[in-house]
Amino acid sequence: MCADCGKRRIERGAHVGLVVQKYGGSSVADAEGIKRVAKRIVEAKKNGHQVVAVVSAMGDTTDELIDLAEQVSPIPAGRELDMLLTAGERISMALLAMAIKNLGHNAQSFTGSQAGVITDSVHNKARIIDVTPGRIKASVDEGNIAIVAGFQGVSQDTKDITTLGRGGSDTTAVALAAALDAEVCEIYTDVDGVFTADPRVVSKARKIDWIAFEDMLELAASGSKVLLHRCVEYARRYNIPIHVRSSFSGLQGTWVSSEPMKQGDKQVEQALISGVAHDTSEAKVTVVGVPDKPGEAASIFRTIADAEINIDMVVQNVSAASTGLTDISFTLPKTEGRKAIDALEKNKGAIGFDSLRYDDQIGKISLVGAGMKTNPGVTADFFTALSNAGVNIELISTSEIRISVVTRKDDVPEAVRAVHSAFGLDSDSDEAVVYGGTGR
Amino acid sequence: MCADCGKRRIERGAHVGLVVQKYGGSSVADAEGIKRVAKRIVEAKKNGHQVVAVVSAMGDTTDELIDLAEQVSPIPAGRELDMLLTAGERISMALLAMAIKNLGHNAQSFTGSQAGVITDSVHNKARIIDVTPGRIKASVDEGNIAIVAGFQGVSQDTKDITTLGRGGSDTTAVALAAALDAEVCEIYTDVDGVFTADPRVVSKARKIDWIAFEDMLELAASGSKVLLHRCVEYARRYNIPIHVRSSFSGLQGTWVSSEPMKQGDKQVEQALISGVAHDTSEAKVTVVGVPDKPGEAASIFRTIADAEINIDMVVQNVSAASTGLTDISFTLPKTEGRKAIDALEKNKGAIGFDSLRYDDQIGKISLVGAGMKTNPGVTADFFTALSNAGVNIELISTSEIRISVVTRKDDVPEAVRAVHSAFGLDSDSDEAVVYGGTGR
Numbered sequence: 001m002c003a004d005c006g007k008r009r010i011e012r013g014a015h016v017g018l019v020v021q022k023y024g025g026s027s028v029a030d031a032e033g034i035k036r037v038a039k040r041i042v043e044a045k046k047n048g049h050q051v052v053a054v055v056s057a058m059g060d061t062t063d064e065l066i067d068l069a070e071q072v073s074p075i076p077a078g079r080e081l082d083m084l085l086t087a088g089e090r091i092s093m094a095l096l097a098m099a100i101k102n103l104g105h106n107a108q109s110f111t112g113s114q115a116g117v118i119t120d121s122v123h124n125k126a127r128i129i130d131v132t133p134g135r136i137k138a139s140v141d142e143g144n145i146a147i148v149a150g151f152q153g154v155s156q157d158t159k160d161i162t163t164l165g166r167g168g169s170d171t172t173a174v175a176l177a178a179a180l181d182a183e184v185c186e187i188y189t190d191v192d193g194v195f196t197a198d199p200r201v202v203s204k205a206r207k208i209d210w211i212a213f214e215d216m217l218e219l220a221a222s223g224s225k226v227l228l229h230r231c232v233e234y235a236r237r238y239n240i241p242i243h244v245r246s247s248f249s250g251l252q253g254t255w256v257s258s259e260p261m262k263q264g265d266k267q268v269e270q271a272l273i274s275g276v277a278h279d280t281s282e283a284k285v286t287v288v289g290v291p292d293k294p295g296e297a298a299s300i301f302r303t304i305a306d307a308e309i310n311i312d313m314v315v316q317n318v319s320a321a322s323t324g325l326t327d328i329s330f331t332l333p334k335t336e337g338r339k340a341i342d343a344l345e346k347n348k349g350a351i352g353f354d355s356l357r358y359d360d361q362i363g364k365i366s367l368v369g370a371g372m373k374t375n376p377g378v379t380a381d382f383f384t385a386l387s388n389a390g391v392n393i394e395l396i397s398t399s400e401i402r403i404s405v406v407t408r409k410d411d412v413p414e415a416v417r418a419v420h421s422a423f424g425l426d427s428d429s430d431e432a433v434v435y436g437g438t439g440r
Numbered sequence: 441m442c443a444d445c446g447k448r449r450i451e452r453g454a455h456v457g458l459v460v461q462k463y464g465g466s467s468v469a470d471a472e473g474i475k476r477v478a479k480r481i482v483e484a485k486k487n488g489h490q491v492v493a494v495v496s497a498m499g500d501t502t503d504e505l506i507d508l509a510e511q512v513s514p515i516p517a518g519r520e521l522d523m524l525l526t527a528g529e530r531i532s533m534a535l536l537a538m539a540i541k542n543l544g545h546n547a548q549s550f551t552g553s554q555a556g557v558i559t560d561s562v563h564n565k566a567r568i569i570d571v572t573p574g575r576i577k578a579s580v581d582e583g584n585i586a587i588v589a590g591f592q593g594v595s596q597d598t599k600d601i602t603t604l605g606r607g608g609s610d611t612t613a614v615a616l617a618a619a620l621d622a623e624v625c626e627i628y629t630d631v632d633g634v635f636t637a638d639p640r641v642v643s644k645a646r647k648i649d650w651i652a653f654e655d656m657l658e659l660a661a662s663g664s665k666v667l668l669h670r671c672v673e674y675a676r677r678y679n680i681p682i683h684v685r686s687s688f689s690g691l692q693g694t695w696v697s698s699e700p701m702k703q704g705d706k707q708v709e710q711a712l713i714s715g716v717a718h719d720t721s722e723a724k725v726t727v728v729g730v731p732d733k734p735g736e737a738a739s740i741f742r743t744i745a746d747a748e749i750n751i752d753m754v755v756q757n758v759s760a761a762s763t764g765l766t767d768i769s770f771t772l773p774k775t776e777g778r779k780a781i782d783a784l785e786k787n788k789g790a791i792g793f794d795s796l797r798y799d800d801q802i803g804k805i806s807l808v809g810a811g812m813k814t815n816p817g818v819t820a821d822f823f824t825a826l827s828n829a830g831v832n833i834e835l836i837s838t839s840e841i842r843i844s845v846v847t848r849k850d851d852v853p854e855a856v857r858a859v860h861s862a863f864g865l866d867s868d869s870d871e872a873v874v875y876g877g878t879g880r
Contacts, residue, residue, distance in 0.1 A: 094524035
């Protein structure tokens with residue numbers, strides 16, 4: 001199998017297509033890292049591929065630039081902050097192109113704007129609305145390796161430089177892969193791929209060989225950090241296979257795509273359970289003493305939405321018959337906690353509630369797998385595993401292919417390990433748990 | 441007089457025009473420097489001017505980026521080096537715009553490309569061929585302060601990012617001032633202006649209040665470092681007054697323009713002698729034993745020109761009648777010495793000479809002043825001063841308004857001081873030397 005595009009070598013000419021590779025900041029943290037990445041890019045080129053490499057800023061450059069900005073202005077202007085931060089990828093991409101040329105291959109670097117990454121005008125978290133990669137196409141067609149700045153674009157309306165927000169380089173890579181009709185978008189990172197759980201918490205976590213877009217989306221939404229939700233969403237929409245792999249090894253990583261693929265002669269099957277994700281970055285707000293009548297929840301969540309806060313899970317307690325009052329709890333990123341409390345307090349009179357409780361000592365554990373659709377037993381097994389581990393559940397939320405629970409933050413590691421083990425995901429486990437007749 | 445545009449305050453409305461200011465790397469070396477520059481820019485805005493500020497990269501950023509480039513590639517590719525280096529001004533200009541916004545004024549930063557600085561395609565030393573400052577004009581007309589990256593542009597043919605070479609930010613400022621029909625181009629630096637000699641060598645050197653373009657061109661060509669020749673040339677062509685001044689004080693600096701200007705009620709007169717420049721960055725090559733026949737010098741200088749080396753002074757000795765052989769000497773930048781020797785050695789047979797001598801222990805002293813045109817006594821006084829100081833002269837070259845001599849490098853400081861004093865330029869001198877009837 002071709003190490004780059006995943007096609008079997010036996011299919012002659014098949015792996016001559018275009019490959020988009022993305023290298024994160026940790027892969028290009030210093031001159032040595034840049035030279036290592038340059039070699040890897042040249043290998044893919046030697047394998048016959050056209051190569052477009054998307055690169056992030058070196059190591060901590062972005063944080064250092066933000067520090068500088070805060071030294072001259074407590075609240076840096078969005079347009080200027082984007083102008084500033086985009087210097088980061090400009091440095092890494094130019095150095096990478098030089099390093100490749102030094103290996104005897106032609107390379108050209110392109111800013112987001114030059115690469116045709118067109119965005120809306122929302123500085124610091126712009127969204128890509130179009131990609132017109134004419135210059136990139138021309139450059140690779142001339143035999144060059146094209147190096148593209150991740151994370152940045154140009155506003156369609158104002159022609160100002162924009163950034164896509166944290167993790168935006170992955171989205172740049174997938175969007176370019178889609179626009180260039182690439183065979184694959186390789187995301188190079190400092191881990192070996194997507195795991196069945198966070199290996200720092202579950203030492204027996206296994207690398208996943210293949211995972212469907214849907215499961216990957218749920219994992220990303222549930223706290224898995226390897227790929228961002230927005231990037232996976234984009235890849236699914238344009239059906240671009242993603243290959244998440246380490247820039248420090250030559251190993252195959254995790255393929256994320258719509259259809260299971262062959263690896264050598266082996267057909268990879270869809271797992272019933274893809275993995276266990278956890279997230280300790282959220283807090284819980286409880287609105288206490290809300291009149292149990294229509295429109296009450298709406299006024300609470302309208303307040304939150306007006307403050308531009310995204311919430312995650314919501315639960316409404318059963319109303320106490322004696323008082324006619326109920327409690328409504330929801331979770332949200334801790335970073336938005338202050339804003340949410342302020343917004344609710346400000347509208348206390350209009351909404352009508354007794355008090356607010358804020359709890360940032362919570363954690364969320366999520367089980368993700370397409371097998372849930374057809375196997376009702378999964379939910380029961382999940383709760384049994386948590387119960388056996390002595391973990392108390394505070395909130396529950398489910399989708400077709402995911403169950404999430406909120407627990408005490410301190411219980412999270414034990415809970416993740418218990419669930420991971422119960423579903424046969426441990427690396428020393430003989431077999432994954434199989435339900436009904438749909439399993440392997 | 442208006443501190444910014446040089447017009448007298450009494451002329452109402454006159455100083456509402458556009459001012460281009462340029463700040464070098466030492467003025468914006470850190471956050472404090474950026475905040476100081478921001479305040480100065482805001483002052484000019486408050487005085488009623490439209491302000492466009494051209495800024496260099498912070499402090500040693502450019503050198504640090506070149507270091508990084510050399511770590512990944514011994515000979516960095518020109519296109520990529522330009523992409524890399526232009527990150528430097530991107531950082532300083534964005535920070536400067538933020539700092540200005542923090543003072544309550546609107547500011548927008550623009551790259552060379554966004555500012556319409558169109559160049560040829562010679563990377564690392566591109567020349568400006570056009571300036572189309574539509575976005576800058578629109579920005580200042582909307583009431584913004586426009587901050588523009590110096591030193592950079594975009595190639596007309598390839599659309600690639602280019603840099604103008606060292607000192608290019610001054611040229612950016614003058615070119616923008618010309619395209620925007622500015623009243624003045626202010627060059628802010630870390631010295632108080634242009635001096636009658638290098639103050640590090642001549643402690644009694646005086647700041648020049650006004651100097652004509654022609655004299656400034658000769659000083660720049662003769663080793664004065666304050667303004668680059670190319671920048672002055674550009675200003676003369678478009679008749680843009682330059683005001684060289686310190687970013688660390690509020691003092692008036694040196695005005696460089698075509699016509700002497702009034703300062704308050706006082707008409708500044710043209711000095712007979714503008715100053716004494718020196719240069720110890722050159723070396724002397726002597727081609728020994730050249731047949732004294734037509735075409736011989738041509739073949740030597742064709743060889744040098746083919747190697748793309750610019751030479752400065754040339755002298756041919758009187759031929760010895762007995763041998764029919766002569767010596768030809770010329771000076772050139774030390775950095776080009778190796779290249780020149782190699783080129784001549786390679787063509788030794790074709791040119792026909794005995795040997796080459798290379799001497800990098802020389803120095804050049806130049807006296808510059810429009811008064812020379814009409815006062816033959818200047819040349820005699822110059823040589824008398826050097827002779828009295830015991831300085832031996834090796835080569836002589838003159839223009840209409842300049843006399844230059846080559847001496848031993850070690851003699852340069854003493855020679856400069858002697859000449860400076862002889863022409864009454866010392867700060868404790870009562871009066872400059874006056875010739876004939878054309879003086880003041």
